[in-house]
Amino acid sequence: MAGPHLVADPDVIQIGSGSPLVLAHGAGGSVTANFGQVIEALSSTRTLVGMNYPGSGGAPEDVGALELGVLADSLVGAAVDAGFERFPILGLSLGTAVAVTAAARHPDRVSGLLLTVGFARADQQLRLVVDTWTALAASGDRHALAGYLVSLSSPAVLGSLDAAAADAAVTTTQDNYPDGGVDQARLAASIDTYDACRELAVPAVVFVAGQDRIVLPESTRRLAAAIPGASMIEYPYAGHIFTPEEASVWIDDISEFLGTHEL
Structure with a gap:
């Protein structure tokens, strides 16, 4: 796989060739952290365009820019700057709210939505997760x-780990934790996009993780x-972050949806 190509803005990643698929990552993630397997699988047939939110992937922290409208407009702008007039958006977690907001604000640009482990309104599980996340970050x-x-x-993931593997997972998470993660999580806990969802008129698919311990299924x-529609x-057995095997099935379903709707 070729290395990421930076487009117009050092926080924007463009890779691959072909029809576009725009990527909206989750809180505490980044384009490559959340979509690395998608990029590897699809970049031979599609152009993947993503934008790291402030505080992720080397993008400088900017709490003022962590607003849904700003993120949505910036993501659409990145895709347009990459040369695309219309494009579907694949969102994950917080990224689903960014994608929905982009589609509501730019109906002439967004041609479809693929929304993964998302939510239209933050639930009590997510709020409690973010409260604990915030307290630990402050400590x-x-x-x-x-x-x-x-x-x-x-x-299933936790049950497969022995002590050494669990310690290694903690170390990897600590090493890759983005500086802006907690601010992005706070944004997620404030989300309410129900009104925007009801106005959408594009093909949409929603992927549910049955064992999600961050967002209630x-x-x-x-x-x-x-x-609508x-x-x-x-x-059923997936958590908020998919295993490589689960992600392979997800990628097949993404490809089928894009093909069915000619996106």
């Missing part, structure tokens, strides 16, 4: 914070119900 104990984030993995189902695909 300065990055190791404890990383341990907490790893503990939110699916039961029922909240993701409600997101699908709020979007949206379809829904469930992964």
Whole structure:
């Protein structure tokens, strides 16, 4: 796979060739962290365009820019600057709210939505996760914070780890934790896009993780119900972050949706 190509802005990644797919990452993630397997699988047939939010992927922190409208407009602008007039958006977690907002604000640009482990309104599980995340971040104990984030993995993932593997996962999470993660998480906890969802008129699919311990699966189902005509695909044993095997199935479903709707 070729290295990322920076377009117009050092926080924007463009890679691959062909029809576009725009990527909106989750809180505490980045384009490459959340979509690395997607990029590897699809860059031979599609152009992937993504934007790191402030505080992720080397983008400088800017709390004032962490607003849904600003992120949505910036993401659309990045895709337009990359040479595309219309494009589908693949969003993950917080990125689903960014994608919905982009589609509502730019209906002439966004041609479809693929929304993964998302929500139209923050639920109590997410709010409690963000409260704990915030407290641990404020304590300065990055190791404890990383341990907490790893503990939110699916039961199947946690059950597969021995002590050494769990320690390694915590260390990796700590080493890759973005400076802006907690501010992005606070934004996620404030989300309410129900009104925007009801106005959408583009093909949409919503991917539900049945063992999600960050966003309640029922909240993701409600997101699908709020979007006129949206379809829904469930992964009963997946958590908020997919394993490589789960991501392979997800990528196949992404490709099928894009092909069916000629996006």
